[in-house]
Amino acid sequence: MTKIDSITVDIIENALKNSKNEMDVTLFKAAMSPVIREQHDCFPMITDAEGNMVVGNFGSHVPEVVKQFPEGVQEGDVIFVSDPYTSGGSVSHVNDWMIILPIFYESTLVGYSSMFGHVIDVGGPVPSSMPVDARSIYGEGVRFPPVKLFAKDVLNEAVIAIIKANSRTPLENYSDLMALVASCRTAEKRVQEICSRFGIETYFAAMNAALERTNLMMRDLITKILPTEPVSFEDFIDDDGLGNGPFKMKLTIWREDDHAYFDWTGTDPQSPGPINYYLSEPMFKMFIGSFLISAFDPDINFNDGFYDVLHVISPKGTLMNPEFPAALGCRTHALSRMFDVLSGALSVNAPDSSPAAGYGTSPYFIFSGVDAKGDKFNLMEVQYGGLPGRPIGDGLDGHSWWPAFVNIPTEYLETYYPLIVDSYKTGTDSGGAGFYRGGNCNEKLYTILADGIVSIHDDRALIQPWGINGGEPGSCSSKTLIKQDGKRIHLASKIDDVKVEKGDQILFITAGSGGWGDPLDRPAGKVQSDVRRGLVSKEKALKSYGVYLNDYLELDEKQTEAIRAKIKVDRGTLESFNFGERKEQVHA
Structure with missing residues (x-):
């Protein structure tokens, strides 16, 4: 050699x-x-x-x-x-x-x-x-x-x-x-x-x-961060687009010496609809390695060298290992939610050292038809949402799970497709409150310039992204068709064949993300800055952070101190995980 x-x-x-x-x-x-x-x-x-x-x-x-x-x-x-x-x-x-x-x-x-x-x-x-x-x-x-x-x-x-x-x-x-x-x-x-x-x-x-x-570096990392006793965590996908759900994803993790074990036993059976994720063992090992390296030691080079120290159990016929010919087209909900579940399992024994939950999917906006020139068009755009609050800082606003992904420039969209982007902004208050704030969602408003058909793929419309270590959950996603006469029609998070006419609008709101740590410990000056930047409302600053701002958004430190002291007495002990409330399905 x-x-x-x-x-x-x-x-x-x-x-x-x-x-x-x-x-x-x-x-x-x-x-x-x-x-x-x-x-x-x-x-x-x-x-x-x-x-x-x-x-x-x-x-x-x-x-x-x-x-x-x-x-x-x-x-x-x-x-x-x-x-x-x-x-x-x-x-x-x-x-x-x-x-x-x-x-x-x-x-x-x-x-x-x-x-x-x-x-x-x-x-x-x-x-x-x-x-x-x-x-x-x-x-x-x-x-x-x-x-x-x-x-x-x-x-x-x-x-x-x-x-x-x-x-x-x-x-x-x-x-x-x-x-x-x-x-x-x-x-x-x-x-x-x-x-x-x-x-x-x-x-x-x-x-x-x-x-x-x-x-060698991955073996060392495993011994530092994984528990020797098995721990489990669960999260859910809202539905499969066919009226079934929610669907549970359960993961149990532990280590034996410097080998890591990941067991999906307890995950729900495969879905009748297309949210299944055919996650092969090598691919899941890749995702585990990617997450562990990114979250805990970015100096490790991401390659296949660690595969022999990771062991995966994934029962056949389940959401994460469906049997042929299960539909797979909307598998990004399970793919992205997998990282929330993995993060949750790693944080059960140490909620202070792991991030909260993010927007947990890959939202798609699809618009097709024939434009004024008679040319066919077909747009598929990936949307983003809030990335979670984490032990080292605030979550990112309106960002992709995959670091290299970026948005389609508005100029490109408006040049090549019959639509106008009226606004594209972060959603105020959509990130969960915390010592480190959860990242806010995206809010995008389109005006349609040609008759056509719209499809939407999204999730976390019913189940909030959870907060951790005392942080609050993030907001859910929502979609609205606004007709020319002003009528507003709620759209399901997974829907095809929505007929739109020239002059209609689509309001596409993704999910936010969970906050990390006690919101009352966040420096009041940072909360004030969040409000001035439009990331947090004055009302939420008061309710969740106990920060009092006057009409000119000036900070009143004495009132803030008194309000925070009262909130601490009234609320009791904070939980390690805050899963928020589960919404009921809203039909159009």
Whole structure:
């Protein structure tokens, strides 16, 4: 085995990280769908020759896919897949298209590059291919099992023909697919350059060292933060869009020496509707590692080196491990809520060291129709919400769960789609009160400029994001159709085929997030600043924080001190978790 020093490992590891970033840039410049091009709903990865992720934003899915090609892979091959079930959960719904490209140097396989992105439409009964009333994956659009898009550099034209024939957005899909390929070819070129500079043996040794370093650091982290006695936590998804719910997600965690165990036993059976999440064991290990590293030790390089110290139990036929052909199109509610459950389980014994709950989903606004020029349009926009208060500071307002995701600029939306964004702001008082305030939600008001159809995907419309360590819960989400005559129509959080007319408005409000710590301990000057910035109302400042501000928003310290003292006496002991109140389902 080639010996290698830590400096060389750092140089090669950082070169690969830069290559991963270049993959993103290539994709953003070449893709056409705004959800990829503008919002960055994509995940790059570079692996070693065995398919272990060395750098990336997602866990490695390469071995599960590549083994389905008994003839193996050759130079010039490019693999394409969009089916969760035949790829072992490598992608989680059929809108996610994934490319895997084997990288060769001097005829030797040295690794793989991979990228997946969310394409706008893959067929099915509704625009954007995520029907909220789907009862099986057969009703969610065209899915591709692993297939060679290129075989020894020869394009499989039949795959392209199928793609174009089964989408409402054939041009965008084709462009996105080729952009994914270009992204992977960028990494291929960079890896070959690294191998040319250092040699294959040194390159292999550096990747092994990077994986081993992450393994050792993760073992140390596990022993510091996980309990030796099992602890459990539960949270709920509101409903499945078909009138069923709420759905419980239960997780039990513990450690044995420096190995961690995660058990989903007690989670509800799979849903009749499309909120199921086919969470393969490797993918869940990736999510666990991502969360632990981000929350507790960001210095650890995120790669597959820690997989052997994580152990997952996920009973078949449940929400987190559904059996084929369960519908999966709206799985982001379970995906995002998983982090709330994981955070809750980690905080049962130490609520002062973990964040509260966030908006807990991936809200979608989908608008399609024909514009004044007679051109078809299909917009799918990902919305964001409040990120939770945490031991180190306030939660982020109107932010994505995934750090790299961003919003579609208003100028882009208004240029390419028949709508006006009348306002786009954070929702006052939507973040739970706390020593560290929960992040506020997004409130977005659209005016529709062409008749069309709207679909909405969201959650936490009934069940609040919980507060922790004395913090209050965040606000629920809501959606309203405002007709031209001023009539306001409540919309369910999961709904398709909402007919809108030119001049109508849609008010899209996401959920906030929970606060961390006793609100009465938050410095009064910070509360005053929150009020002046429109993040907290004067009324909530008084009710939740005990801070008295006059009509000019000036702080009265004596009254504040007296009010806080009275609130402390009247309220009694604070609970570690504040789950708020569960709303009843409101029908349109």
